[in-house]
Amino acid sequence: MSIEPSAAVPVLLLSVRDEYVGRRWSPPGHHWPAQPSAVGGLDLVAGGTWLAVEPGGTGAGDSADSGPVAACLLNGFGTSAPEAARLSRGALPLLAVRGGRIDTLDFDRYDPFHLVVVRPDGARVLSWGGGTGGRLVELDLPTGLSVVLNDGPEGLSENRTASERIRALMAARADHFRARFEAAPRPLPLLDNPDTERAWGAWLPIVTGDGLPLDAPAALVQRRDFGDGRIWGSSSISLLALGPAGVRYDFAPAPVGPGGNGWRRVEP
Structure with missing residues (x-):
């Protein structure tokens, strides 16, 4: 996430979806008849999404406005909801972009998550660690470059993974790519430029993996066998730019081809 309030395109979001590779999904589209203007990828298992965009949405919370809004979901660590009462987290991005009050939900029914809500004037992260009596933590991301992981913003959530291996992989990924994005010229994607390569400039080779093998410790686009018979990997990459003129949304299945x-x- 890059936030530069004085830039022509003030907010840029890179989202890489990591999931078990056998989980079925559909690419971004208008998949929800009850919310026809929302666009996002569809999780065919639970019916929700990991990233939703409203081109003229209202956003969530008291600072809502009529500009574009996007919401990106990351799974968190902590206490899982009771199976009999559990609700899908995939509904949360859709609720956020249509102006729903996330902070009024019965969070005991959701597994831990981090929800990044993005508007042209900035971004806020809502984090839930689960458990009876838990609390929703809200954080406005600062100007500049921010990284949100499954361990929360900058890996500093109250509820983090107990696995040293997973923590090391996330840290390696964040350290490598923070340095790469800080060194690259910040793109200014033009809303009327249909060419992804020209719109995102020096960011695009970094976004598509920066030449790292899929099993490298720092891999952004990854594929890993954790030994449980299922393969964990990156299934898609999304690039969003939000500004006064609207929103730009570029999408690719991962890994991206030669x-x-x-x-x-994606046309919202």
């Missing part, structure tokens, strides 16, 4: 083949611009 020469950047596979990118398409």
Whole structure:
């Protein structure tokens, strides 16, 4: 996430979806008849999404406005909800972009999560660690570059993974790519430029993996066998730009093919 209030395009969001590779999904589209203007990828298992965009949405919370809004979901660590009462976290991005009050939900029914709500004037992260008597933590992201992991913003959530291996992988990923994005010229994606490569400039080779093997400790686009018979990996990459003129949304299945083949611009 890059926030530069004085820039022509003040907010840029990179989202890499990591999931068990056998989990079925559909690419971004208008998948929800009850919310026809929302666009996002569809999780075919639970019916929700990991990232939703409203081109003229109202956003969530008291600072809502009529500009574009996006919401990105990350699974968190902590106490799982009771199975009999559990609700899908995939509904949360859709609720956020239509202006729903996330802070009024019965959080005991959700597994831990981090929800990043993005508008042209900035971004806020809502974090839930689960458990009876737990609390929702809200944080406004600062100007500059921020990294949100499954361990929360900058890996500093109150509820973090107990696995040293997973923590080390997340830290390696964040350290490598923070340095790479800080060193690269910040793009200014033009809303009327259909070409993904020209719109995102020096960011695009970094976003697509920066040449790292899929099993490298710092891999952004990853594929890992944790030994339980299932393969964990990156299934898609999303690039969003939000500004006064609207929102730009570029999407590709991961890993991206040679020469950047596979990118398409999503028309909200």
